[in-house]
Amino acid sequence: MRCPCCKSRHIIRNSYVWRDFKTVPIGHIPVVLHTKIQHIKCKNCGCDMQEEIHFAHGKRTYTASLENLVIDLLDIETINPVA
Ligand SMILES: [Zn+2]
Numbered sequence: 001m002r003c004p005c006c007k008s009r010h011i012i013r014n015s016y017v018w019r020d021f022k023t024v025p026i027g028h029i030p031v032v033l034h035t036k037i038q039h040i041k042c043k044n045c046g047c048d049m050q051e052e053i054h055f056a057h058g059k060r061t062y063t064a065s066l067e068n069l070v071i072d073l074l075d076i077e078t079i080n081p082v083a
Helices: 065-071
Strands: 009-026 029-042 048-050
Touching: 009 065
Parallel strands: none
Antiparallel strands: 009 029, 029 048
């Protein structure tokens, strides 16, 4: 695990939070990922934030794979059926 600001390995793991992410549905069943996200504090730069998540961008509540699915579906459908 590294600091998201300066990429240093000198970090302190402060606490964690549980976050929910909507992801690609299985059939017509919606799927929500319930995962623990670590808070870290950097000893080098003092940065205090959540760890980087590789499957979602920033503070979004849906995964990158769901985002890609919606973008692909919008090529063949209008917004109402996709929603
Ligand atoms: Zn840092």
